[in-house]
Amino acid sequence: EIARYQAQAANVRGLALRREISIEKETREQMRASFEKELAKSDNREYLSQTELLLRQFRLLPRETSLSALFLELMTDQVAAYYDPASKRLVAVSEPPPQASDAPRVSREVPGMECFVYVHEFCHALEDDHFDLERLMRESSRDLDGNLALTAFSEGTAVLAGLDGLLDGYGVPMTSASPFAAWALGLLGRVDLEEASEQLEGTPPFLTAALLRPYLDGTVFCNRLRRDAGWGAIDRAYTRRVPATTAEILYPERRYLPGFQAAAFEPDPGLLREATHGVSVNRMGALGIALWLNGDRLAAPSRHSFLKGWMGDCVYFLKGGRQEVQTVWLSLWERPAMAHAFCRAARRRLRDAFEDTPVAVQRDGARVTIVWGCADAAACERLMACARRSRAEAERPGWLASVVRDLPLPLRLLRYPAFSSGVELLGGWAAEAHGGEDFFRGTLACGLLRTEWNPDRHAVGAAWGLVSHASDRRADYTYWQLPLLASWHRRGSGEALRYRWRVLGGALADGDERRVRLLFVPVWRDR
Template identity: 30%
Template sequence: MTSLFLAVSFALAAVAQQPPHLAREVESGLELIRSGDALADSGKVNEAQIRYHEAMERILPSVRGLALKHPVKRDETPREQLGKVLVDEWEQDVSPEKFRRDDATWKTLGLIPPEFDLKGAYVKLLTEEVAAFYDPKTKTMHLIREPEDEPAADGKDKPLTKKDDKPPTLLELIMGPQPKFDKDGARIVIAHELTHALGDQHFDLDAMLDAVKVDDDAALALSALIEGDATLTMMAVAQQDWTGTQIVAMPAQGLSRLVRWFGTFLPMMGGTTARNSPPVMYQSLLFPYVNGLVFCAHLTNAGGWPALDAAYKNPPLSTEQILHPEKYAGPEADPPTAIDLGEIRTPEGWADLGRNCIGELTIRIMLARQGGNQAAAGWDGDTLAVFAGKDDPKRLGMVWLSTWDTEADADQFADALQKYWMPTDEPAALVQQGAAPTTRTITGGFVTTTGKDVLVVRGFDGPVAKAVAEDVMKNHKKREKTFPKANPPRPVGA
């Protein structure tokens, strides 16, 4: 009790040092939290959530250092209907063409089994593990309307807050339903989602996310910035850091060590559906929150909240920069290389499904049993083109060109790929080795290294594979990757 009293006292003392208008807003927000808690304890959980929403609109500008330009539109949707809302929005956002490309990409890389129902897995995840969320397309905060318990027989309302249950995990708080209404969890989830609304009002998150739709690696990096920001702000709210001054000083290295420590126990995090998903789904889901948090802490350690604001105007471009924050800015900055494969003559009988960037994170996941962290560490850029048979859409072909920091990194990656795609009872083979490009055989194709570049061709017969490889090596172009100019990040109204 003494430690709690001291924590609250220190937090209120910090609030008192804020500009008067912010201090007044925080005090008003805290009063709304107390009102919401009382409503929750009396069983009126839906009214409590509205109070928490109103409270966080007053408190977050003080914590995050960004003014709320206008109140956030709010919607209350019954839990049993919210899953459908999420699925409908996901289907509107992900075109059939993009989904087909992504599904084929993961399958041709061996990240999910050939018969895996990826759409069904996404729908199950969206409908089973649902919490309040902010939608940047509609600028709406969706609160979940929960069924409310009836008053007890003695005339007193039954408390709905959790007492003896195991504390929810990070992903369960943000994405998953709880067996009973959790006041603390509801407050910090609403704080997390309203941080997105705050960022959207200042930086137009919808336009930024739309700009990287065709580049999964850049999209994951941007999501890490957005979710890391919201998670850091959420943590400030959870520890009653109403001025946001304590959380920005929390050492990123400490968070990084914590992430590495519980990496072994990742299957314990998140809800059942998330935990039972293929590693590429689960780890891609977890990455923006966990690694994004560490990345954002690196920025705030150096420059406070303004450093995060600056990152929205100069976003990270790769998961490499999230995994290694020193590569994002400063003397060790390493902007990724964009690779344009150029014109590839689509083989007869094949359909070109599109291009994508795979990136360091997904390569780590893919090559986990072949020393993925080391094999992916020298990544500098890549582009993969995926094809499907016109007569047999399940027949997939791929052309994947990547470039690496050093020739040794390229060789290490190629060796790992050969182990990944070569059956254990089939001897590894070097078709060609020497000063000229080195070619390694793999099941269904080959891997060729030329200096710092690695080319993978799989799924085609010999003459077609050779022609496709020649097209790529002849026509590809490289440049330093930049944020797409079609929808550049910008402050709203600028």
Template identity: 25%
Template sequence: MSIHRLSCRIVCTLLFVAAFAPASALGQQKEQASANPESTADDAKAGADASGERLLEEAAEISGEVARIRGLSLKHEIKKGIRNRDQLRKVLIERLAEEVTDEDVENEAKVFKKLGLMPEDLDYKQTLLDVLTEQIAGFYDQNAKELYIMQGIPLELQRPAMAHEIFHAIQDQHFDIKRMVEPISSKENGDFALARSALIEGDASVVMIDFSLYEEGVLPRDQVRSIIDIPMMANVLTQLTREDIGALQQMVPQGTNPSSPVDPSQLSESALADAPRMIRKLLVFPYFGGMRFVIKTRLGHDWERVNQVYKNPPVSTEQILHPERYFAGDEPVRLDYNVEPTFEDDALIYDSVLGEYQMRLVLEEHLLEGEDGQKNRAPLDKALDGWDGDRLRAYETSEGQTLISHLSVWDSLDDADEYFDALVEMMKVRYPDAKLTHNRGKYGQSVCMRAGEGDEAERIYLEQWGDLVLHLEGAPTKLDAKGKETDTTAYILRERIMRTVERTPFAEVYEQKVEAYDAEAATKDASDR
């Protein structure tokens, strides 16, 4: 997801904060507003501290507490800025514009819509902006090295949010967040960006939970260093998803009502709840998936083990989802292929890596709905288990249509076969009336479909060839009088892709990217002197 790296931080921090806010501050505010609107305004003014001076004092106190909790010193004072909601929204939109262009967002929307992940009439850019700016609590800007704190939020919510974002500043001081995420952009490899973000956000989320539980007196300050050191609580967190975030309230005994869990869709008002499932899942994964990775890493060890991970951070969501593979050194393969002259460079509108998690979301979108949803869950989980690398490229045809080519490589022939079968089932769900031709051969199998009618018709081609799986969607199609296909685009694409496949160990690619990044940074530093 092209804007993912900046987008996740704002929304999910608030979801966590709401779960830990004493007396469920959001619900409390609503009840007070109904009972006494005048007193609510006074209380809100006092709690939010309109001058901002109180917030700066709180931030200074929280900085020391977060450093103590996580065992990472504050190397120098964090630059802080106080903003109101409108000012913060403006800053965030400016940062997003620096990361991606309108064309990038539009092209990503074309890909997601082609995969059936969002409605055709959805305004993707506006949806993202609505979700990201609807509930801004503040954020740490790793480029400006500045913590933005928003006025107007009750301190019960503000303190955990500040703990989360202050820890990002501490992370940056110790581990250089920019150097972690920028050598390979989220546009170039969305899976890499998602994995790096998961480590960063997952670590900050655990720190925020520890901070909140220390404040509530749930964790004995001098006896337990983290919630992870309490097996029952750590186990609850590893099983947590956004949908059952209300379970977190049961850990906080003061002022909460376990029978009335927080409803995340209510906390997000409308934008997050109304966003397509793919967007919601991608936005929250770094927090929940990353938190699970950090907990699994930290269990039975101290924080130094997590600190060591920053020296060689995860490079794929496979490593986040399966921490044991990270520690075993299981890194992905970088796939490449050449489709020229079928499509020239100017026809390419999207080129990225989906990774295990995003590929899982594509399958889930179609296979977990309806009567067969539960029946499909176990095969779906197995279908992604052997992921070893992938590349998705999308092209815009001369007729303005989007054509997708997605190539993936798997750990074994059986793994490739299982993913291929899941793809076929997904296509049957998406195009129940399409005629399907299934061929099997010595080295694999293929499925060809013609979906739609008239000018809207398209050719879909799936193939398993050894440990590779190819997924072509949106290829033009034209039938002769006898019903035989006369457009050879899908066939030619298949031939060019399979004959030009290149596999490179990810470590080699990453080393080159980091060297180039460091050289550019050194040149810039020299010119700035």
């Protein structure tokens, strides 16, 4: 069975496993020991230490809570399987997660969940084999934003692969790139996580969202690329330009597809002189800012519309004697109005969480500076004056270009270098056409006519899906439908061949590889 899941993952991703991976079972205690060993590595210790400092300074982690201990507990309790890129092994838990007696049982008792989990993890193994996930993970651990961005990208591809494996197991003529499935997955970016807080009770809301949101937002991002250009677009992203910021994940049309480099900050020399015991530097990023602004709520980042204007941010933790830390947070925005909206939201958040410490907030055009952790208000203002002399460099669009991008223009001509160009009429509701490297997609009147093709998928349709044909090379299926008359689809080949057909929706006749019925009466069965 596990070999079948591995073959499914290889077929869906179009990548062959070039090396053997060890497949093992561990108890919860053994898994805990494995995680402890992983967290003890110097790179992971350094990342957790820097992230813990950030969370404490932003009042997101209680003083008495250790981030590494909390993370270890969460991983031990919640993980059903994992792939370790260092040891090249895939490990599944041999016992269910501990749950309260009145908690709903959701793991492998959900139909197909075992298939989803294994295909998901085999996808990680395949991508590590071809694109060196271990190196990418090490490079992304320089700051919180970069780590969340890579997590979103790698988990997004694995979620899509797992879903396609699940749909294959159900035998339905659909993949996550099919129009309805792609539309439904696109809604994940707007999903709140309030129910998740009940299952992760006791976990700080920021950490809960930081663990779960990359799966949702990463799935939306990856399907945006894969929906147009097939899995080859994901492969090219791995080899050419992996998303380095969560702004690229959340706003691909605005950041990733046009090409984006986050703002570079150069602190004023006087700022660094304040740090008598060293400086720690980090970056919150668009997703981190959204989660911080949410406070105890687990709302989606889309609630903060100004975040699409994030151009970069940098947090300096200036360490002094007696474990004192002064925080200087610089951020740059696409235009002054977006910086002003961020300022208002940040002031509200600071009033709620920083009543006991002096805080200074200042906006200079499209740049925002926030300072806290000083001995008194006067010291805060002196540090602010120094911080405002810091420099920020970024390729920002002009004010008019930025405003026009947000206007609901009736006609838009879109061009994304190295990916696609296209046209949209009335926001794509009336008509749209997009073409790029090895793909084309066009629709008229939201599906009155529709055509798409890329190396993985070919589809044509009319009358909003009443007449349609689709074939997917990776999922190995073909589907035909004639309005109200008949439908037919096939999956697999040889011994794995499955097919199903219906006439008049099955009322007149229907059948598959095992049986045939006329007027709901069985007339043939494969013995």
